Amino acid sequence: MIAQTAVALARQRLPPRSVVSTITTEGGSAVNVIPARTRAAIEMRSPSLDGLRVIQRRVRACLEAGALATGCALELTPVGNDFADLRQDTSLSAFYRDAMISRGREVKVTDAAVASTDMGNVSHLVPSIHPLLGYDVGGGAALHTAAFTDHGTSPSSDRAVLDGAFGLALAAARAARDPAQRARLTRGAALRQGSPPER
Structure with a gap:
């Protein structure tokens, strides 16, 4: 509780658009017994890797404060890799948008952090796009719910x-047929080889 309260109070000092989500996955088995072990899962999101590092340091300090205050040992176990910010290629995005408009669709292409994906890491290495595409969910079912899944x-x-497949294929074909775009994209990919983003 001390650690979670500290995280909640720290939110006002985090970089803009930071997200810290926590759940308690294990917290004891009887109300009248102090648990020997508790567990929590924490997810942190930021629009940039630099911002993510700030969040990680602040959240770690909150967890350490809870352990210090209660005389507990703290063990942190990272899960997976950090995801870098998404960098969408402007020209490829325009080609995709044109293709989707020809299919009668409105398109939203943005660099804003809208999901956790390693596509951001990929976009630091090669020119990339990660557009959003929707479908009818019958009355506005919310994301990540059983109704949405149905x-x-x-x-x-x-x-x-x-x-979506049509839009991606047409965007790639347009870039391949344009000598300037083809040269830019292949040159950019070659320059990025061997210099992956910090993970």
Whole structure:
């Protein structure tokens, strides 16, 4: 509780658009017994790797404060790798947008952090796009819910997959047919080889 309260109070001092989400996964088995061990899972998000490092340091300090105050030992176990910020290629995004408009779709292409994905790490190495594409969820089912999942096999979702594949293929074809774009993209990919982002 001390650590979670410290995290909650630290939020106002975190970089803009920071997200810290916590859940207690193990907290004891009886109300009248102090648990020998507790566990929590924490996810941190930031629009940039620099911001993520700030969040990680601050959250670590909050956890250490809880351990210090209660005389507990603290063990931190990182899960997976850090995801870098997403850098969308402007020209490829424009080509994709044009392709999707030809399919009668509105397109949103943004660098804003909208999901946890290693696509950000990929985009630091090679020119990339990661557009968003929606489908009908019948009355506005919220993301990551059972109701949303139920619509994942609908004709609307199948159409979204086909439209997305078409848009990506056409964007790549347009870039390949344009000598200047082809040279820019292959040159940029060659320059990035051997210099992956910090993970």
